Amino acid sequence: MSSTALSQISMPFLMGNSLNAWSEALVGFNILGLPLGLVILAAIPLVFIALYSLTYGVYGERKISAFMQDRLGPMEVGKWGILQTIADILKLLQKEDIVPSSADKFLFVIGPGILFVGSFLAYAVLPFSSAFIGASLNVGLFYAIGIVALEVVGILAAGWGSNNKWSLYGAVRSVAQIVSYEIPAAIALLCGAMMAGTLDMQQISVLQSGSWGFAHFFLFKTPIAWLPFLIYFIASLAEVNRAPFDIPEAESELVAGYFTEYTGMKFAVIFLAEYGSMFMVSAIISVVFLGGWNSPLPNLGAIALNDWTNGPVWGAFWIISKGFFFIFVQMWLRWTLPRLRVDQLMYLCWKVLTPFAFVSFVLTAIWEVYVP
Amino acid sequence: MQELDTAGLGSVRVTRKNDNVVVIEKDLATEQMVLAMGPQHPSTHGVLKLECLTDGEVITEAVPYLGYLHRCFEKCCENVDYPAIVPYTDRLDYLSGMNSEFSYALAVEKLLDIEIPRRVEFIRVIVAELNRIASHLVAIGTYGIDLGAFTPFLFCFRDREIILGLLEWASGARMLYNYIWIGGLAYDVPSDFLKRVREFVTYFRPKAVELCNLLTENEIFVKRTRGIGLMPAGVAINYGWSGPMLRGSGVKWDLRRNDPYSVYPELDFNVPVPDGKLSDVGDCLSRHLVRAWEMDESLKIIEQCIDKMPSAEGFNPRSAIPKRIRPKAGEVYARAENPRGELGFYIQSDGKSTKPLRCKARSSCFVNLSAMKDLSKGQLIPDLVAIIGSIDIVLGEVDR
Numbered sequence: 001m002s003s004t005a006l007s008q009i010s011m012p013f014l015m016g017n018s019l020n021a022w023s024e025a026l027v028g029f030n031i032l033g034l035p036l037g038l039v040i041l042a043a044i045p046l047v048f049i050a051l052y053s054l055t056y057g058v059y060g061e062r063k064i065s066a067f068m069q070d071r072l073g074p075m076e077v078g079k080w081g082i083l084q085t086i087a088d089i090l091k092l093l094q095k096e097d098i099v100p101s102s103a104d105k106f107l108f109v110i111g112p113g114i115l116f117v118g119s120f121l122a123y124a125v126l127p128f129s130s131a132f133i134g135a136s137l138n139v140g141l142f143y144a145i146g147i148v149a150l151e152v153v154g155i156l157a158a159g160w161g162s163n164n165k166w167s168l169y170g171a172v173r174s175v176a177q178i179v180s181y182e183i184p185a186a187i188a189l190l191c192g193a194m195m196a197g198t199l200d201m202q203q204i205s206v207l208q209s210g211s212w213g214f215a216h217f218f219l220f221k222t223p224i225a226w227l228p229f230l231i232y233f234i235a236s237l238a239e240v241n242r243a244p245f246d247i248p249e250a251e252s253e254l255v256a257g258y259f260t261e262y263t264g265m266k267f268a269v270i271f272l273a274e275y276g277s278m279f280m281v282s283a284i285i286s287v288v289f290l291g292g293w294n295s296p297l298p299n300l301g302a303i304a305l306n307d308w309t310n311g312p313v314w315g316a317f318w319i320i321s322k323g324f325f326f327i328f329v330q331m332w333l334r335w336t337l338p339r340l341r342v343d344q345l346m347y348l349c350w351k352v353l354t355p356f357a358f359v360s361f362v363l364t365a366i367w368e369v370y371v372p
Numbered sequence: 373m374q375e376l377d378t379a380g381l382g383s384v385r386v387t388r389k390n391d392n393v394v395v396i397e398k399d400l401a402t403e404q405m406v407l408a409m410g411p412q413h414p415s416t417h418g419v420l421k422l423e424c425l426t427d428g429e430v431i432t433e434a435v436p437y438l439g440y441l442h443r444c445f446e447k448c449c450e451n452v453d454y455p456a457i458v459p460y461t462d463r464l465d466y467l468s469g470m471n472s473e474f475s476y477a478l479a480v481e482k483l484l485d486i487e488i489p490r491r492v493e494f495i496r497v498i499v500a501e502l503n504r505i506a507s508h509l510v511a512i513g514t515y516g517i518d519l520g521a522f523t524p525f526l527f528c529f530r531d532r533e534i535i536l537g538l539l540e541w542a543s544g545a546r547m548l549y550n551y552i553w554i555g556g557l558a559y560d561v562p563s564d565f566l567k568r569v570r571e572f573v574t575y576f577r578p579k580a581v582e583l584c585n586l587l588t589e590n591e592i593f594v595k596r597t598r599g600i601g602l603m604p605a606g607v608a609i610n611y612g613w614s615g616p617m618l619r620g621s622g623v624k625w626d627l628r629r630n631d632p633y634s635v636y637p638e639l640d641f642n643v644p645v646p647d648g649k650l651s652d653v654g655d656c657l658s659r660h661l662v663r664a665w666e667m668d669e670s671l672k673i674i675e676q677c678i679d680k681m682p683s684a685e686g687f688n689p690r691s692a693i694p695k696r697i698r699p700k701a702g703e704v705y706a707r708a709e710n711p712r713g714e715l716g717f718y719i720q721s722d723g724k725s726t727k728p729l730r731c732k733a734r735s736s737c738f739v740n741l742s743a744m745k746d747l748s749k750g751q752l753i754p755d756l757v758a759i760i761g762s763i764d765i766v767l768g769e770v771d772r
Contacts, residue, residue, distance in 0.1 A: 069526035165407055169429070169753070243520060244592055253757050255414060338592045339520025341754045342429065 019202060022131040022312065041134060045123035053275035056324060058085045061331050068335045095264035100163060103261065107161030112262065112269040115154030119276035121147045126283050127202045128319060129293050131312035140201035141193055144284055145186050148239065151277065152178050158270070159258035170257025173247050173342055178239055180349045185235035187357035188228035191364040192218055192288035195225070205292030213298035213306045217291040222367050227360040229289045231353050233326070236281035238345065240274065243334035247342050282326035286319055293319045404432065407753075411440050415518045415757045418767030422744070424756070431756055434748035436741055441771040449731035454480055454697040455554055457731065462548040464715075464733060465769040467510050470496075470503035470539070471710045472769075473552035478633055479706035479717035480554045483699045488692055492556050493635045494681040495689075498569060499539060499551065501670040501677075505576070506535040507711035508663045508670075511764040515660060516587050518761035519596050524587045531579055534572055541565065554697060557689035566678050573671050580667055588664055597657035601747045601759040604654055611746075612739045615713025616666065617763065619645050620659030627709040639676050641669045656762035663764070666711075698726050712736045712764060737769040 029037030059074070059082070066073030074081030099105055125140035127133040137143055152175050159171020195218050196204040210216035219225050238245035247253075254260070259270045286292055293315030297305035309318075340348065407424045410416035419440035425433040445464065449457050461476045462469035474496055481488065513528030536546045542561050543551035551558050587593055603613075608621040618625050626643040628636040644665035651657035701723030707716035713736025720730040740763050747759050 065522075069523050070530050071526060165405065246520065247754075253415065253754050335523050336586075337521060338516065338587075338590060338596060339754075340592055341596055341752065343752065344595060 019130060019206070020133055020136055022129070023133050023136075044132075045126070045128070045134065046120065048128075049120065049123070049272065049276045049279070052279060052320075052324075053272055054085045054089070056327065057275040057278070058088070058271075064328065064331050065335045068332070089268070092264055092268045095267075097264045097266065098261075100261050102163045104161040104163060107157040108261070109161075109266075111154050111158030111161055111258075112266045112273070113154070114157060115151055116269050116273040116276070118148060118150030118152075118154055119273040119280065121150065122280045123276070125201050126280065127205055127287060127292055127315075129312045129315035130202075130205070132316070133202050136200065136202050139199045141189055141199040141204070141284075141288070144201070144280070145182065145189060148277070148280070149178070149182065151273070154273075155258050158262070162258070162261040164261055166255045167258050167260045170254045170260070173254075174241060174258060177241070177245065177247060177342075177345060177349075180346060181235045181238040181245075181353075184231050184349060184353035184357040185239060187354070187361050188232035188235065189284070189288055191225070191228035191360055194361075194364050194368055195221060196288075201287050201292070205287055205294060208291040209294045209310070211299040211304075211306050213294070214291070214296040215298065216294070217289065217296070219289040222364065222371075224360060224363045224367060225289065227356065228364065229285070231357050231360065232285055232288075233329075235349075235353060236285060237330060237333070238349070240277040240281055240330075242278065242330045244337040244340050245345055246334070246339060247345055278327055278330060279323050282323040282330070283319060285326060286322035290322055291318075292322075409434075409756070416760060417514065417765055420741075420760070420765065420767055420770070422748075422756070422760075424748070424753075426753065429752045429754075431748050431751050431753065434744060434756060436744045438738075438741075438767075438771055441767045443772065445772040446730075446732055449728055451727065453726045454699075454728065457728075458553060459548065459550045461733075462550060463768060464735065464772060465507075465710060465712060465737070465766045466547055467766055468503045468507040468711045469547060469549045470499045470552060471507075471708065472715060473549065474500050474634075475706065475708035475710065475715045476717050477552050477554050478708055479704055479719050480697070480699070482706045483702065483704040483719055483721060484555070484694060484697065486555055486692055486694065488555065489687065489689075490635075491560075491682045491684070491687050492689060492692070494677045495557060495561055496552055497635055497639075498561075498566075498674055498677045498681075499542060499549075501673045502535050502539060502569070502572075504711045505667050505670050506532045506539075508667050509535075511663055511711070512583065512587065512660065515761040515764070516593075518757050519593060521587060521590070521593065524583060527579070527583055527586070531576060534575070538565070538568060538572065541568075553690070553693055555693040556691065560684060560687060560689045563684075566681070569674060570678055573675055576671065577668075580664070580671075584664060588661065594651075594657060596754070596758055597651075597655065597660060597762070599652050599655050600755050601656045601751070601762060602652065602654045603743065603747065607746070608654070608743075611743045613713065613743065614736050614739065615710065616659055616662040617713060617736075617740045619643065619662045620762075621654040622646060622648075622658075627707060627714055631707065633706075633708060635677070635680075638680065639673050641672050641676075644669065656758050659762045659764075663711075696726065699723070703730075707734070710736055712766065712769070713740060715769075733769075733772060735769045735772060737763075737765045737767075738772075741765050741770055 023041060026037035026041045029040070062084070063073045074084035077083040077087045099108055122144045124134035125137050125144050155174045156171050159167045159174070192204065193199055196207050198204060208216050208218060214220060219229050259267060262270060295306050295309035295314060295318055297309050299306040405426050407426050408421065409424055410421040411419040416422065421437040421440065423435045423437060424431050443463070445460055448460060458473055458476060461472040464472050509528040509532040513525035516522070516524035539549060540546045542565060543549040543558060603621050605621045605623050608618050609623065613621070614625070622645055624643050624645050627633070629643055644662055646653050646658040646661055651661055699721040701721055703718065703720040705716055705718045707714050714734065715736055716734035718730070718732040718734065719728050722729045748756050751759065
């Protein structure tokens, strides 16, 4: 039984160009009636989040910020400080897990959990490669937009449960911010969905493949696509609480916002959720506007760069690279810009981004209907 | 301006002039909350505690609580000899120790009525102006952090590090110098010191421009500071403000010009005040701009001092230092322009003792901070942070 399963799983690696070949093989992979494949399927994004947060998220950000600020960054633990994150994790593990005596214990404990679940669930519809997606839903994009709203519950639980005025301020601000910014973000993504004619993330990616590489990406397909692209990028910064919209955790105003009272591993989980969301929004913008797992290189006559750099493994490389690029831009902005005030943030959302999102929505619709 | 009506507890209305954002909360019954900001809060610049009465995010009242860093400076002074007070003055405003020492030395020298060698005066001005730049760099950098921009802070500290290195080279200490003594200096400057200072001046000019591009001309930064914490010139004078705070309100008042001491009358420099083009006169951005412009003026002063300075031949920095300081009975008040405003020392001598009968420091930070109640009324919490940052307090000097 297991040998057939193994052959099933090794098949797509050998052959595999068909859509979702790896994930479908995993779904069918059972041992003694236990759906082990499903567990592995879910574990892959989890492992990815953990690994990327450790390497690129924490160490990379520290090094990038150090580079921008004329510093060296971590240099002590290991060569170039490579092991610094491991040391930090060990430190976090040893920390006492404090629950403030006046906190609402249930909400305080469950808050980071919900936060992480909300961030992690969205990975289900993220096409990591042409052959791998957690769940190929036909409403994938809609699901991804919707499930992120679960984070709001976690933030509110954490902020309210902490029973700290600063945490409460942070939580309330955060909820207002995330809920507001979902509107321009969703409308901007709808423009992409309109161009594709589907909400299936895998199909959206497929529609952007072609021998001219980047020229097939939705961003370059219409002359107006840059507008929803920009709107979604700005809105996504606010949705994941990154600078210049890091108002909920504005350390100079609100100490640390909704996670002021958290220590040890709960603190680490909140950060893991944040890094998870960072990659998630970066991957969504890559899928909808920049071709997802498609190679951006064009075929130049006999030099078939596009053909050489496409395929399931290359696909994983491309989408992760694109996601990392946007995370780099997020970090870049964070270490450059000051923070907006909370009412300016709302002004930007409701009076600037939302109207422009509608404009881009209408323009995209007109383009899709009247321009062949 | 702000228009605040908290009589009915339910109706709070805040409108802002010169700002496209208007916050209006009308007839929305909300409960007022007491929010203790500090002394452990990250943006109260030390151990200041502000007790804020808030309605939502709008502050109806903010009262500063002081004294967390009180070290009985004035009582200590009554128990030590005059020269032994110099190290204490370093610890008042620990970001500009040289300026504090300078001010104290001026006071005692006025009391003793002694003549200071010319080279000593120039060296004092150079180190004081270097320290002024270092202090403004901290003010600007931490102000950036208050508003969420982290990188300018590190750029500022990178350049401040060079100044601290220079001052360490001259005095042996990085912050608490004990360098300017009554009647002279602890040491002459090292032989290559002036050359290095000149190198720093040429190095720093483009860096100051870079800092401006990164922070002062940043759209978000301007949005956060322009029109916030407005202080009209008349009210500022009534509060007794001084230094960049007063100049930020448009009053051209600089003790180096208006009550000149040391060699400042010989030097050519401007007293920058905002003209209302880049900022609204009297707001947080004006105060920030004044500090940024002043760094440039300090560079000018330093260059002129290096050019005009008498040579080191036969120079003894301690030649005019009295062997035993026992002033005649009397009292004196001397003041000097510190990076944060007027730092004055009032010293009383009974004519018999080598210790002052009374030594009072008039601290600029304390006076500037006293306007907090007026400034914070009707502001949002993020604006309160911007206002505290623009006051640029050093709690060491506030509490003494």
